[in-house]
Amino acid sequence: MRRQLPLAICFVMGVSMVVQFFIPHRVSQEFYRTILDWYRIVFAFSLVLGTGTLIKVHWAKISKKSKGWQYSIITIGGLVFMLAVGFITGIQEGTLFMKIFEYVEVPLEATMFSLLAFYIASAAYRAFRARTVEATLLLIAAVVLMLGRIPFGYYLWHKIPGIAEWILTNPNMAAKRGIVIGVGLGMISTALKIILGIERSYIGGGK
Amino acid sequence: MGQEWFSLDRLNVLIGVVVYTALLLYFIYQAKKGKELFVRKIAGLEAVDEAIGRATEMGKPILYIPGLSTISDVATLASLNILSKVAKKAAQYETRLIVPCTDPIVMPVCQEVVKAACLDGGRPDVYREEDIYYITYSQFGYVAAVDGIMVREKPATNFFLGMFWAESLILAETGASTGAIQIAGTDAISQLPFFITACDYTLIGEELYAASAYLSREPLSLGSLKGQDWTKLIIGGLVLTGVILSTFGLRFFANYFTTG
Amino acid sequence: MNLSPDPWVWLAALLTLCIYSFLYKDNPFYKAAEHLFVGLSAGYFLVIYWYNAVYPDMVVPLFKQGKLLCIIPGLLGLFFFFRFIPKVGWVSRWSIAFYIGVGAGMSIPATMQMRILEQMKGTMQPFFSLETWHVFVENPSLASFGALIGIPLMIVGVMCTLSYFFFSREHKGVLGGMSRIGIIFLMIGFGASFGYTVMARISLLIGRVQFLMSDWLGVID
Amino acid sequence: MNLEKLMRIDRRLIFLLIALAVIFPLLFPIGLPTHLSKPVQDTFNAVDSIPPDGPPLMLSIDYDPAAMPELYPMTLAILRHCFSRNIRVLVLSLHRAGPGIGEMATTRIAKEYGKKEGEDYVYLGFKPGFGAVILRMGEDIHGAFLTDYYNRPIGEIPMMREIHNYDDIPLVICLSAAAIPELWMMYAGSRYHQTIAAGVTAVSAADYYPFLQTDQLVGLIGGLKGASEYEKLVNELEERLGVDKKRKESLSKEEYEKLQVSHSKASAGMDSQSIAHLVIIAFIVIGNVAYFAQRRRKR
Structure with missing residues (x-):
């Protein structure tokens, strides 16, 4: 049982x-x-x-x-x-419930989320150092994409947005596809092991 | 809907599932018979012991986030398998393990997993149910609370394993600012870059799924890993065939992979 | 300056500042906002789920339309509460098993379809295309060169990335070389996603600053 | 010594500079132009090809308030596009925190364009279950949603009479900050051959490029930049159709100007965006200069 x-x-x-x-x-x-x-x-x-x-x-x-x-x-x-x-x-528009949602929950969610603007800057500063070949590629791709997404990049060199787009649709997509396929295999095998009862930690111990 | 008993346009999916399942079962069977199986080094997992040890030395807790998704997300299930191994080690070292959850069904499952792991590690006495609790289903409400835990409890080690969304970097950066060792792993492609920049070790995509086999070294799990690799070879071969045929203008082969 | 007269806006603005104060360091204002956030949102979801799932999908069919089958999910749900009674807590495993089984089963064919077959098909592109070659020869430029090598590069990238995820063999020889190229693709991909994301993150802050400066303080339109 | 310091700058200094980089351009706008990208144009065309007063566009509000800065301007722009072309809209939400946002957006734009609830648009509200709901609607929308958001039985809503499943929906646009477009593709797309476009946050946009290439998505709007592009397309369309002119005539100057500001809110944020990017790049450069200088000294 x-x-x-x-x-x-x-x-x-x-x-x-x-x-x-x-x-x-x-x-x-x-x-x-x-x-x-x-x-x-x-x-x-x-x-x-x-x-x-x-x-x-x-x-x-x-x-x-x-x-x-x-x-x-x-x-x-x-x-x-x-x-x-x-x-x-009740939960209709205009009720106190929705007011609290709109003026307390929404701003709290949004503000918490927006902390990312600060953290992404500090993470970039700490981590983007050209220590190895891989780290350098990471850094270059990131900077090109950052420039490619703003009008300033276009003024700097009008080809930057194109290059950014190319990185996104070619090497980036290749990497993502590789991960997606691998993950897919991992997911199916994990799901299968669960169904077959090979992985069963979720039902805990005991008799 | 229809009267038919089989949808033909899904035949390819069925074949895929059957072939893959058969391969997995074959290698699991091989492993059961006692065949030696090799696994390559996975850096993030080599560090798990060290990370738990560090927390023990410092007398500080370990924080384990099983992702923010539901229990029906396979990434969560993979994370729970790893949680079980981490909890066992932590129990043996008598180190406190905090597992805050955002999904109400994941929470009781985490409790079961940790309880079983403590029992398994021979230390059922160190299981603390009050350290595994639900916070809120709100994504950022949860993050606000976990940030609070990080700066107040100052865990020595943070694990972020499972499915993550935008909150990944908030968690990882706050954790980095408290000086914790951080091990992350997710199949959420969009969040991997942030874990890679802000954490000490990151399990990339499928590595998350391989982790429980790697940590437990149980032959059954290792066998399935081998099956996964063989399937990758088959996929590589099929894709290559498709590429070659497409290059000569023959798309029929690629079209077999259209799913309905 | 055109301060908002609406107390709700003031409340929202003050809570916003409470959260931002965490950037300096943990403090009582942040703690208060955090705890309020947790309590209110937990309550919010209970209410929302009552009105949107339990009431219309179980209470109404079961008690008003007499659909007895709805008892089963109700029971599975109630089993969760057995956890509050230590001796029979294991009953909740039935519900958990139901949930996990359904999730795992549903994901298998769907994953095969979406993440494997479709992605395989997407990769089966012509390695070399005369069309892009002609464009490149007639008009050699960075763009036409990019178009020419884009697809072959993508195919090589997918293969190499996939080989990085080989677990049962040491990464030496051909596999070692391929997986190393795979890492290069991964790093470029991660860098690209990071750079691409910066924009999204800044826009979140813009949203909040616009709220503070226009809705609350009224210093901009 | 100084370099050491530079390597370990107090994070709070970075935080402060980012805040300033966002605040200043909002106070003193620069007005940099934007370029139109193809996936946005494709989405616009897909919507534009839906015949007026015919089968509706399905708009799924699958995001929470946290994603509003990016996705809300998109939502408004798409609704404006539909209503100015008299395309009917069927709005719903699969995200637990989405229903309030959907209500806010639809009522606001419908009011602006004088559209009638139940005839020109229907708001179904929220139903939990993600993929389950998507599949259920493939069988029967009336079964998935027994009532609309306002608790009116679906059968009694005039617009819903001819709408039963995805066969009656020419296009679904899913607006999401998470992986919900994948669920739409997986269930509605693969299973019911539904045409789908997505509006996503800039962060996840890169993940959806593979799906554009395989035609699992017909279009994609990414982030605030995508929203500003769509906004621009709609504003131009309204000018062509004369909607804008009519509005100018019927409204007071003040009301008209206020509407104009709200109709280009996404574009306004793009200046801050640019400066903040440059600040971050500057930090990366400083960090690397310090790193290399220090490494040299160590040698």
């Missing part, structure tokens, strides 16, 4: 999803559709589980008064507040 059944479920589901792909028959399609609908619902439940552990972690911090526990109050408060607002007002 604890180990064999999960392995069996995984095997059956895996194989039927593969087989299904090749069968255009109505029965197969219907089966597929049902599974996909289930898939979504199961996910929503796991979200509740996850949020449960989040509360647990922060609650423990508050009750033990461990370092920075005051901030945990903000997290739990924010969570409860958002749930309350969402379930009371």
Whole structure:
């Protein structure tokens, strides 16, 4: 029950999803559709589980008064507040829920994301040193592309955008394709090992 | 949809899957019989032991990010296989392992994996469930929190293995600024350049999938690696044939690879 | 200067500055914003999933239309909560196995199709084309030369990159040479992606600065 | 000694200079021109070839607020393109954080062009499941989405009566900051032969070139630069069609100017872009000079 059944479920589901792909028959399609609908619902439940552990972690911090526990109050408060607002007002445009989304979540997401502008500069400064042949190629390709993407590059030498585009569509694409094919093989073999129960760490230990 | 029981325009996909599966199974079978199998050195993985050892010496935790994707993403599954090996070592060294998750299903799976690894390493007592938790499904909310962990807990070693998106560089640069050893690996092509510039070691694409075989040296996994390589040879041969035929204006061969 | 009168805009602007303060160093403002962010967003997704998945796809069909089959995903979902009870926590493995099996199974044929067969086909280009040769001979320039060698270079690149991912053999001899060329392609590719990305990253900052300077402070239009 | 220092500059100095490089050009614009690229032109043509008042363009808002600086201007430009040509639009979102953005964009542009919800465009809203939803729509859109974003049963929406699956959709444009266009290609493209174009952040644009070559994508808009190009194409189109002239006549001068600014927002950011790039390149050069000088001294 604890180990064999999960392995069996995984095997059956895996194989039927593969087989299904090749069968255009109505029965197969219907089966597929049902599974996909289930898939979504199961996910929503796991979200509740996850949020449960989040509360647990922060609650423990508050009750033990461990370092920075005051901030945990903000997290739990924010969570409860958002749930309350969402379930009371609904999620239509103009509700308080959407206002909070638009003026708190959106700016926080966007600002966090925009930190990349700074980090990409510092990463370039630290890492782009012509130490070896490979590092030099990395550096040159990066600088050419950077110049090729801005109008200034065009004024510097009108061929730079063309060269940048050429690097992107030829050597770059070759490298990507090589990686994509390799990754594809790795993915299939990992998926297969999971279905066959060769890789089974996900069901944990015990009997 | 139709009444047919097989879609003919997918025959090539079926052949591909069958041939590949057969090759994998053949080499797995060979490995099971005890045939010696070689694996080339993978720099990032050579460093795993050293990285865990360093954390132990410094008395600082290890941070493991299993990517930001779902459990149905194969990259996540590959990462969990590596997590299992890392957790086992960490348990033996009694080093704290922090695994924050952004996907609510990945979280319980990580708990299972680490728990099993501790048991496997003979130290079920060092398993701390409270260190493996869900943060938020929001991409950058998660990143904000992980950045916080990095600057406050100051882990000695950061692992970023699995599927990553734009957040890769935020994580890697923040980690670099705290002086941690960083080992990354992903099949997300667009994020590889950032891991390569900001981390100490990076597993590129398929190396992520080869990692669990490399670390465990289990014959079954090594066998599948050999099968992968043979398939690469076959792919190379087919592509070359296609190139030659196309050069003479014969596209029929390439067209066999059109999928429906 | 034309300060915004909207308190919501002020809130958004202050939170923006709280996050940026992290660039200097970790501080209470960042910590507060970070914790608020985590709490609110976790709540947001629960609400969104309730309204968009659980309610229309399970509650309505099960309780209002009597589709009993919807009990199964409901049960699989509920199994997750067994984790809160240590003794029967393993029941959740059934749901996990279901999820992993479906994901792994779905990915196999799709990956074969997208990542392998289609990419193989894309690589099967004519190694040498008379057309580009003629263009080059008639009008020798950097562009026509690039077009002439582009495809052959791409084909060689794919092969060499692929050989870098050979694991079961030492990278010596022919394989060693090919994989070394493969590394060169990889490095050029990574450099190119990095350079290409800089632009995207700067535009994110531009977006935020535009918000602060126009929506909040009103110093630009 | 000085070189040592230069090699290990405080990161915060770099941060400061980047911030200044972005802020100054926004205060004092330079006005550098942009060049048109082929994948953007191809996308524009693909949209342009959809007949007016016929089957709709499907626009999938698959990004979150974090990607808005790049993808939102694209979204607006595509919607403007459709509405100025009277092409109908079917909008949806596969990203959990996308529905709010979709709502914001469609209502705003529809209002600007006087388009009616339910007749000229439909907003289906968000459905979780990514690939699963894409596949489900290939069978039956009415089954994938039981109601639209405003909870109206799909069957009751006039525009949806003739639309059942991908056979009734001439083009899908997926706007995404992640790998969702791949899912569209994998499921809608390979399985249902749906024509697909994508608008992506500049970072992922390079990844999609292989798919352009294999025709799995008919067009590609990459990043703020791509958005500024599309914006320019739409502005020119509106001038040709006389939409712009009509707007100028019907609106007050102030309103018209305000609209004009919002219609070229992507182009405005390109100056800061250029300066910031140059600052980064300057840093790379300084770093390398210091590195080589130091290495020489060590010898």
